[in-house]
Amino acid sequence: MDKDQLKRAVANAAVEYSLTRIDNDSVVGIGTGSTANFFIDAIAAHRHKFSGTVASSSASEQRLKGLGVPVFELNSVAEITLYVDGADEINPQLQLIKGGGAALTREKIVAAVAREFVCIADQSKWVEHLGKFPLPVEVIPMARSYVARELFKLGGDPVWRHGVVTDNGNVIIDVHDLCPIAADGSLERAVNQITGVVTNGLFAIKPATTVLLSTRSGIQTYIS
Numbered sequence: 001m002d003k004d005q006l007k008r009a010v011a012n013a014a015v016e017y018s019l020t021r022i023d024n025d026s027v028v029g030i031g032t033g034s035t036a037n038f039f040i041d042a043i044a045a046h047r048h049k050f051s052g053t054v055a056s057s058s059a060s061e062q063r064l065k066g067l068g069v070p071v072f073e074l075n076s077v078a079e080i081t082l083y084v085d086g087a088d089e090i091n092p093q094l095q096l097i098k099g100g101g102a103a104l105t106r107e108k109i110v111a112a113v114a115r116e117f118v119c120i121a122d123q124s125k126w127v128e129h130l131g132k133f134p135l136p137v138e139v140i141p142m143a144r145s146y147v148a149r150e151l152f153k154l155g156g157d158p159v160w161r162h163g164v165v166t167d168n169g170n171v172i173i174d175v176h177d178l179c180p181i182a183a184d185g186s187l188e189r190a191v192n193q194i195t196g197v198v199t200n201g202l203f204a205i206k207p208a209t210t211v212l213l214s215t216r217s218g219i220q221t222y223i224s
Contacts, residue, residue, distance in 0.1 A: 031085020
């Protein structure tokens with residue numbers, strides 16, 4: 001199986017899993033990225049089985065609407081039954097690095113509201129220690145240089161992601177050379193304390209609830 005086949009397989013597995021968790025009143029959180037897109041395409045056929053969705057990015061919102069799936073503003077929703085999204089890295093504690101698609105802030109917000117966070121990924125995203133993938137940090141534009149200097153003090157090599165503006169109007173700094181990132185959440189807290197940082201792509205303090213991992217031998221399920 002190639003990578004797209006693995007992504008499609010785990011997206012289909014996530015639809016089956018989701019249908020056991022939702023009912024007609026449920027709101028489903030939808031993530032961003034290539035694996036999430038496969039999930040969107042697959043869940044659209046079941047749109048009559050839940051109330052609607054909340055999307056973590058404009059791109060996902062437009063894809064959902066194009067398939068006839070209702071999309072709600074998060075401020076109009078009291079609870080999200082489950083949130084389904086991919087990841088750039090996953091460790092055995094089900095902690096994640098996210099933000100390769102620059103949607104990390106909205107992804108963190110939707111995950112915070114969701115009763116359950118289901119992470120879907122192919123086997124290449126599973127790592128023993130987070131940090132080989134550069135850590136994305138969303139930053140207020142005027143603070144970019146200051147934040148980069150502070151990230152350097154934390155031991156990373158910060159690189160501005162040129163030409164990328166988030167849905168919130170901010171910029172992304174990718175922090176290299178952090179591997180291994182400790183699993184105690186200390187780095188997530190430290191980065192978020194830097195003035196000018198909106199948030200960072202570490203999901204360590206609040207990891208995924210469930211991970212569905214697509215491998216060439218089938219879907220593996222991990223529960224925190």
